[in-house]
Amino acid sequence: MGSLFDEVAAKLTKLGAVRDRFVMRAELLPADLALAGLLNEIRDAAFLATELCHLHAQLAAFPLARKVFEATQQLMVLATEDDYLSVGTRAWLFHRRKEKRVAEHSAGTDEANEWFEHAVRDIKRIWSVYNPDAEEILQRENAQLDAPRPKGWADSFMGRNLGKVVEDRYSKVSSVLGMSAADLAALNTGIYAGLSRESHANLRLDPASLRVAPDGTFTVVEHSIDELAKNKLVLGCISSSLDEATVALRYTIATRERQQSAELRAKAARLAEKALAPGFKPDLGLQLLRAGGASTTFHFANVPVRKVGILPDGTVSWSSEITLEGQEVYAATFDVPGLLVPELTCALGVDIQNLTPSVELKRHVLLQPITLQLDCTLGNIQQSSSDSFVPLCVTKLSIRDARPKKPN
Numbered sequence: 538m539g540s541l542f543d544e545v546a547a548k549l550t551k552l553g554a555v556r557d558r559f560v561m562r563a564e565l566l567p568a569d570l571a572l573a574g575l576l577n578e579i580r581d582a583a584f585l586a587t588e589l590c591h592l593h594a595q596l597a598a599f600p601l602a603r604k605v606f607e608a609t610q611q612l613m614v615l616a617t618e619d620d621y622l623s624v625g626t627r628a629w630l631f632h633r634r635k636e637k638r639v640a641e642h643s644a645g646t647d648e649a650n651e652w653f654e655h656a657v658r659d660i661k662r663i664w665s666v667y668n669p670d671a672e673e674i675l676q677r678e679n680a681q682l683d684a685p686r687p688k689g690w691a692d693s694f695m696g697r698n699l700g701k702v703v704e705d706r707y708s709k710v711s712s713v714l715g716m717s718a719a720d721l722a723a724l725n726t727g728i729y730a731g732l733s734r735e736s737h738a739n740l741r742l743d744p745a746s747l748r749v750a751p752d753g754t755f756t757v758v759e760h761s762i763d764e765l766a767k768n769k770l771v772l773g774c775i776s777s778s779l780d781e782a783t784v785a786l787r788y789t790i791a792t793r794e795r796q797q798s799a800e801l802r803a804k805a806a807r808l809a810e811k812a813l814a815p816g817f818k819p820d821l822g823l824q825l826l827r828a829g830g831a832s833t834t835f836h837f838a839n840v841p842v843r844k845v846g847i848l849p850d851g852t853v854s855w856s857s858e859i860t861l862e863g864q865e866v867y868a869a870t871f872d873v874p875g876l877l878v879p880e881l882t883c884a885l886g887v888d889i890q891n892l893t894p895s896v897e898l899k900r901h902v903l904l905q906p907i908t909l910q911l912d913c914t915l916g917n918i919q920q921s922s923s924d925s926f927v928p929l930c931v932t933k934l935s936i937r938d939a940r941p942k943k944p945n
Contacts, residue, residue: 538849541772545587548779549580555786556580563667567660567675568625571632572615572789578608579782583775595767599735601913602771606732609778609785610699610725616785617706621792624694627678631694632797634682655774675919675940710784728774798831804918821867823861826915834932837911840871842885845892847899852876853892854928872928884909884936910935 556576563570586601611628618624633656657675664671682694691698703725707718714721742757749755805826813819825835837859845855853873860866873876873881875894882889884907891901914934917928 541769541776542587542591545776545779547773548776548783549583550872552576552580552779552783553561555783559786560645564666565622565625567629568615568622570660571625571628572612572786573610575608575615576782576786578602579605579612579778582608586771586775590771593764593765595762595771596735596741596791597799598771598772599732603732603736603775603776605775606725606728607699611694612782613706613710613785614695614699614702616789617709621789621944623674624686626674627681628694630657630675630679637923638931648905655755668908698730710781710788711766713784713787724777725870727778731770732774735767745905745941746853794832796815798829801831801918802829805927808918811925814923816868817924818858818868820924820926821861821869822915823918823925824861824867826918826927831915833914835913835915835929837909837913837929840869840909840911841906842883843906843923844902844910845885845898847892847896849896849898851878851894853878853881868926870928871911871913871931873931873934877931877934880934883932907936 559568559573559576561573582601582604584596586605589595589598589601604758615621615625615628633653635654637649640652644652655677661672661675663676666748668674681696684696686696689698693699693703700916704718706723707714711718711721716724743760744757745760746758747755748758805823809819809823809827823832840859841857842855845853847853852875854870856868858866859869878892879889882892885903886907887901887903911929911931913929913931916928916930919928
């Protein structure tokens with residue numbers, strides 16, 4: 538049984554690592570809030586259910602396992618939705634409306650409506666700064682939730698049984714999960730049945746035998762609780778849901794990265810076509826971004842460093858000329874983040890004080906040029922007084938070993 542606990546813990550860690558890669562965008566505000574909220578629900582409920590199983594409290598763990606399952610279904614639907622912004626906004630509104638309905642029982646209809654309207658006004662005020670269509674999207678998706686309910690309607694932000702919607706979406710991720718869409722659907726049907734049986738109010742009495750006394754009274758001899766089987770059900774369901782949640786989130790991240798890469802490539806292409814100022818060489822970062830390198834790590838084996846600038850935020854930056862494939866010469870700007878500056882000082886053979894930032898830009902000239910080996914990713918498009926460029930953000934560095942290799 539220990540392996541099941543370890544498996545769930547490992548999958549929670551994996552989901553957390555993928556969650557760290559999910560960058561929320563202000564132009565997608567309500568949709569990203571909905572997605573992040575579902576991720577938090579999955580993480581917290583899975584952790585608590587696992588802890589309850591450790592404490593032999595499986596009866597209390599089942600409702601939490603069902604919460605993990607249902608939140609994962611919602612996450613799968615939202616993460617694989619082509620119209621992510623509209624459906625995500627609807628999901629955010631749907632859950633706010635559910636909170637409003639709960640509040641009506643304790644605070645009354647007027648106060649609950651006021652709370653809901655205030656929540657929508659707040660999100661619209663913030664979101665409108667970053668998305669000019671914010672108000673129209675909120676109104677449209679709120680109206681969608683108020684639309685007449687057709688036959689087969691279900692209480693979800695899709696207006697349909699989410700299990701059926703998830704079955705349709707499995708075609709997008711089933712290969713990564715290692716099962717066919719049909720097998721995944723069958724598995725989830727079984728999980729839902731098991732969780733529903735254990736998490737709902739039930740006749741929680743399982744007689745092994747009955748003892749009837751001469752006076753007509755009787756006592757029940759119950760079956761012993763199979764804790765091992767109940768742990769397997771709870772932890773197995775959570776493990777399966779965590780797999781799906783991780784794959785769904787990766788799908789969203791990959792989709793977003795492809796979209797952003799395409800947008801950046803188009804923007805870099807436009808900037809690269811502009812005429813260069815006299816004496817300037819084309820920017821290497823723009824060229825690599827134009828070629829589709831937004832998510833790529835680039836290795837440079839021979840980068841010369843002669844002088845550096847130290848920015849107030851601690852970044853150390855310099856420019857070098859880089860020749861690609863022995864032909865075109867490009868200007869490249871390299872940025873070393875503050876965390877790697879101690880390594881840079883060792884590689885350059887300078888005192889740390891020379892690369893310590895101040896309130897203004899500092900410069901330091903090396904006594905002699907040093908050649909470095911660098912791993913870099915592309916930064917954001919920057920605009921200088923004369924042109925546009927994309928810095929190469931250093932992720933790993935070492936001094937190039939110039940000593941000749943010994944013959945074998």
